[in-house]
Each structure stands twice: as structure tokens, then as C-alpha cells.
Amino acid sequence: MALLEIDQLSAFYGKAQALHDVSLSVEQGSIIAIIGANGAGKSTLLDSIMGLTQMRGTITLDGTQIAKLKPKDIVRLGVGYAPERFNLFPYMSVRDNLLVGAFTARDDIERNLEMVHKLFPRLEERESQETASQSGGERQMVSLGRALMTSPKLLLVDEPTIGLAPKVCLEIADVLHRLRDEFSLTVLITEQNANFALSLAERIHVLETGRLVAEGSAEELAGDDRLAAAYFGH
Ligand SMILES: Nc1ncnc2c1ncn2[C@@H]1O[C@H](COP(=O)(O)OP(=O)(O)O)[C@@H](O)[C@H]1O
Numbered sequence: 051m052a053l054l055e056i057d058q059l060s061a062f063y064g065k066a067q068a069l070h071d072v073s074l075s076v077e078q079g080s081i082i083a084i085i086g087a088n089g090a091g092k093s094t095l096l097d098s099i100m101g102l103t104q105m106r107g108t109i110t111l112d113g114t115q116i117a118k119l120k121p122k123d124i125v126r127l128g129v130g131y132a133p134e135r136f137n138l139f140p141y142m143s144v145r146d147n148l149l150v151g152a153f154t155a156r157d158d159i160e161r162n163l164e165m166v167h168k169l170f171p172r173l174e175e176r177e178s179q180e181t182a183s184q185s186g187g188e189r190q191m192v193s194l195g196r197a198l199m200t201s202p203k204l205l206l207v208d209e210p211t212i213g214l215a216p217k218v219c220l221e222i223a224d225v226l227h228r229l230r231d232e233f234s235l236t237v238l239i240t241e242q243n244a245n246f247a248l249s250l251a252e253r254i255h256v257l258e259t260g261r262l263v264a265e266g267s268a269e270e271l272a273g274d275d276r277l278a279a280a281y282f283g284h
């Protein structure tokens with residue numbers, strides 16, 4: 051059974067419709083990417099999974115209907131979210147920003163901190179640094195770490211590589227692979243950087259102005275001339 055099943059999801063900002071009947075499923079233990087241009091609806095899709103938009107349709111996590119639940123209950127059921135603009139507390143330390151994520155999983159704090167420090171040794175070295183003085187890559191790591199402090203089964207990451215140098219993108223890709231392989235997490239990312247998505251994800255869905263228009267493995271999509279020209283620069 052799929053860990054996450056989205057069926058006919060539509061999302062609205064007032065009268066404006068940002069997602070149109072989006073259906074997709076995410077298998078347990080996989081890394082799935084949604085690619086799309088600016089404004090395609092990527093953040094809206096992840097926000098909708100978290101219960102943060104006005105929407106209709108069904109979203110099932112591990113057999114439980116979550117579409118009508120409150121965000122904090124969706125987090126408790128095992129969905130961690132690293133949003134696009136991180137929303138870190140700039141004048142709080144790295145450690146305190148991580149602990150903010152632990153509010154739904156207090157019993158797991160020690161174990162989760164250990165996992166975060168294993169994945170991001172730099173965060174342990176700099177645990178008392180304010181996030182305001184960190185690089186973009188380090189802030190992305192704090193954001194991912196904070197999401198991991200919620201003990202997720204499913205991790206949602208909105209544009210993990212936005213604004214990051216190629217070397218840092220490789221570090222992030224490595225961490226996402228380790229989350230799947232060593233920690234048995236399922237990962238759903240969004241990306242404008244289609245080549246990053248190709249290198250990382252087992253399956254890729256293409257979102258255009260609120261609609262899914264294609265899906266397949268990296269090889270399948272790279273072999274589609276129109277998609278290759280539009281998204282992969284070849
Ligand atoms: N808070 C909002 N209020 C009104 N419209 C919004 C809001 N957030 C996003 N939108 C609109 O919804 C569409 C999808 O946006 P978004 O999900 O942010 O796209 P992406 O993350 O792919 O760049 C865009 O047309 C955007 O202008």
C-alpha cells in the first residue's frame with residue numbers, strides 16, 4: 051500500500067484555484083519529486099498535505115484520511131515539513147530551533163537529536179550559533195533537522211536546493227538518500243532544479259499551472275522530448 055495517497059486534490063486561495071484535481075501516490079520507502087516552474091503550485095501542494103490550505107479532495111496517510119485534520123495532528127501522524135522559506139527563528143540558537151520541532155514528539159528528543167547530529171555534524175558543532183548568522187546551506191540543514199525532530203514517517207521538503215551552491219546540493223542529496231536508506235523514511239520533494247530531481251528521485255511528477263501533466267522514472271522523463279526541452283535543458 052502507498053504511504054501517501056492523494057486523490058483529486060484541488061486547492062484555492064479565495065476564488066483563485068491553485069491546484070486542479072491532483073492525484074498521486076507515494077510508496078513507502080521511496081523518494082518522489084514534484085517538478086515545476088515558479089507558480090506551478092508546488093508549495094501549495096505541500097501546504098495542502100499539511101492541512102494549511104482551503105482544499106477539497108482526499109489525502110490518505112497510511113490508511114488514515116488526513117484532509118480534514120489540523121496541521122498539528124497531521125504532524126503527530128508522522129508528516130514532517132521543511133517549508134520553502136524555512137521559517138526559522140533567526141535570533142535563537144541552532145539547538146533551540148531544532149527543539150521547536152520536537153513539540154509533538156517530546157519522548158523522542160534524544161534519539162531524534164542524535165539522528166540530526168549524525169546527518170549534519172556541522173549543526174552539532176555550531177549548536178549555540180544563531181541561525182541569522184548561518185549560510186543558506188546551514189539554514190536548510192536546520193530546517194530539515196527541525197522537521198526530523200517531529201519523528202516523521204514521511205518528510206516533505208519544498209525546494210531543498212533553492213539558492214544553494216552545487217556542492218551543498220550534493221550534500222543535501224546525500225542526506226535525503228540516507229534518510230531513505232538508513233532511517234527508512236519516505237521523502238517527497240519539490241524542485242525547480244529538474245536535474246537535481248532526476249539525480250535523486252525514483253519517480254518524478256511534472257506540475258504545470260496547478261495540474262500534473264506527466265510522471266515517470268528519471269529515464270522515462272528525460273526521454274520525452276518536450277519535457278527534456280522544457281525542464282532538463284537538453
Ligand atoms: N497566499 C496566496 N494567496 C493567493 N495566491 C497565492 C498564494 N500563494 C500562492 N498563490 C498562487 O498560487 C499559485 C501557486 O503558487 P505556489 O504554490 O507558491 O507555486 P510554486 O511553489 O510552484 O512556486 C500561484 O499562482 C500563486 O500566485
Ligand SMILES: [Mg+2]
Pocket residue numbers: 092093094134208
Ligand atoms: Mg514554492
